[in-house]
Amino acid sequence: MKFKFRDLKFLGSLLITIYLIIIFISAELQIQPEQTGGYRKIDFALVQKLIEKGELSGKEASFYKRVSEQ
């Protein structure tokens, strides 16, 4: 099978397109997940105790939250 210049051009543009898609996806991935979804472990017993004593607040922050399906 013989390759023609036309085939090489097609292959070249295909590779460039794939390359651009990879760049785009990796840039998106950089922005999105690795810094989201985290949490911090705390001394929960102490927090509960301080809430009971009124030193910390037990007020629900109801505005912007969503219960996870997991």
Next chain:
Amino acid sequence: MSTKTVICELCPKACRIPHGAAGDCRVRVNIEGKIVSTIYGRPSALHVDPIEKKPLNHFFPGSGIFSIATAGCNLHCKNCQNWQLSQRSGAEMEVRYKAPPEKIVEATERTGCKSIAYTYSEPIIFYEYVYDTAKLAIKKGIKNVLVTAGFVNPSPWRKLLKLIDACNIDLKYFDDSLYRKNSEGWLKPILDSLVICKEMDVWLEITHLLIPTLNDDMVKIRKMCKWMYKNLGADTPLHISRFHPQYKLRNLPATPGETLIRARNEAMDVGLKYVYIGNLHGHPAESTFCPKDGKLLIKRLGYVIAENNIIKGRCKFCKEKIAGRWHDEI
């Protein structure tokens, strides 16, 4: 008892918090499937400041502002100047006042302050406390000011801004990778917050701390100023502020005065009308000058107003309108 995991949608980090843990901000805790704001009404700092300290130079200059802050922050800047407050949880703080919103408003009136600043740490993480206090303050004719990094989701930001009169937003870097490396945040949400603030006609001033070797490249400063000019307008004041070594960036020197002056020149050259130099006390760029005739309008010595030549929001000499919120315009 519910042990469901909850996703906090207040800021772009979208913390997925299991029962008994806190968000990245340390103060929003999942208790039985509910997010509890543990620092609501429990500020760790209460102070009366001059408004110039926020800094706000075009918002009722010379007035006092009742300033409050709680523990916690959703960013973790290596150069944080209030890290003892911002990088701790409510439980870790020794001082916690019991000050519900009505007490804050009452104290603001008692101290003769014109406005309340939600400041020092990061008001976004004590969102509900700010919201309830601001609502009460409006009823008493008190203004509300946010001093924030602007790292917040658009929906809560818009809701809160309806109650806010002025913001100073800290645009720390005009570079996404520097935000990630030095503050554990990222740039785009902050740029969005700035634009939303302007769209909603909340008075806006920007602070940009110039840190040697990190963000003192004049090409990038120019790029940032061009973005500001295009998206926020030439009237938005910019405070180029001097860095002092602290917290985890003690290895870097203080910003040389010459660098601050060069950065200011770049910003003015781009077309920004009001560019200040902060933390370099005694420098003429602490003062406000008329963008039309160049005359001195407000002479500042540190946080003290020595002279004010703005009358009804205009230059006393050439009558040019000066952007801002002024005492005699009300």
